[in-house]
Amino acid sequence: MPSAETSSGRKRKAHTKSRRGCGNCKLRRIKCDEAQPECKKCQAYGVSCSYDGEGSNELQHSGEGAFRIEPAVPDGGTLVDFGPQNLPTPPNEFPAGMLGYGLTLHDTEEVYRITEKDMDIFRRFRERTAMTIGTAQTVDTYRDAIGKLGCGHSYLTHVMFAMVLMHDRYLSDDPWGPPSNAETFHHYHGTAIFNSMLSKPIAHEEKDAMWGAAALLGAITLASMDATTPEESWPLAPSSPSDLDWLRMSDGKKEVWRLADPTREDSIWRSALQFDYKKAPTPQTYRRPEVETLIPHLTDLYGVDDLSKEAGDPYHTAASIIMRLLPIQCTHSTILYFLSFLGHMDPAFKQLLHQKDPKAMLLLAWWHAKLLDYSAWWLQRRATLECKAICMYLQR
DSSP: OOTTBOTTOOBOOOOOOOTTOOHHHHHHTOOOOOOSSSOHHHHHHTOOOOOSOOOOSSBOOTTSOOBOEEESOOTTSOOOOOSGGGOOOOOSSTTGGGTTOEEEOTTSSEEEEOOHHHHHHHHHHHHTGGGTSSOTTTHHIIIIIHHHHHHHOHHHHHHHHHHHHHHHHHHSSOTTSOOOHHHHHHHHHHHHHHHHHHTSOOOGGGHHHHHHHHHHHHHHHHHOOOOSSGGGSTTTSOOOTTTTHHHHHHHHHHHHHHHHOTTSTTOTTHHHHOOOTTTSOOOOBOOOHHHHHHHHHHHHHHTTTOGGGSTTOTTHHHHHHHHHHTTBOOOTTTHHHHHHHHHTOOHHHHHHHHTTOHHHHHHHHHHHHHHTTSOOHHHHHHHHHHHHHHHHHHHO
16 A cells, blocks of 8 residues: 555654654654754754763753653553643542552653652742742732642643742842743743643633643743843843833733633632722821822822822822822732732823833832832842832833
């Protein structure tokens, strides 16, 4: 029988083998693009590319031990589809039952097997990192429920791992150092799978995990910053397409909120996220002469007390929120009030920030300055560097 046809008469697509492909692509049994010095497949996958012909049964990540990536094929069996609709049944015992569990990876049929080291990451998330993110109201949900959700939603577990490894880096002797290969690996696969999920209708059973991933990615994006000095930070650094990416991430979170509706009746997030500003106790304020002196000047500069300016004024909402926040101390219990500044930011105001409008930048600098009251690791670097950078920019 001609090799181009099967017994059913269906024509088989011609396939050209990559004879000079890299070792990792051969190991993964995919066609290598043979780009030099590193092929694009390895760059996208987050592994160290090598053409030396020396293969192993592990994909190597430069500078660290290897990640063991296994084909999703049982010994002597047929290919197992670990797509979203055919995930293995999550273990009943958490987290002990997660050892050896297979997490799906982006754009490949292979899986990532959870190791003993990963089990320690689960522990650090529950006992440390979960206590530092979100608000005082969401701690229990992050600590107890999000890990269990991750059992059946690989992208959430990847994002959780990336956040813990980022937290490790911020607590290390080299907090300004680049992310580890493990952090990059999990961040890439978690984000890529998450984005692919957003490109299609979200199934009801995915909604809680999708919001959990969006919330963690929001904190990761705020914490992700290459700059180590104000001069390397926005707005002093040379302009880049990635400028103010963290503001765009807040827009994405609002869209996921709309799609996932985490306050719906059966959501695990409902009790933690139901927040009625009208019924909530007023945050404790404190008197500071410099703040009390500043408020009349801000009122005059932004015309906050002029109701006629509210409609169509791009500064009005941002200025009104900042003035309410000035006498409030930012803490784990009040952080939600400060994050509302991002959630209610007008598109026209964001455009002014991209244009480096002085009045818009002044409000953002005050917001950053207020965040310095709260020693959250995922906020401090950006708040410190960008606040100083904006002040230097305006002074110049």
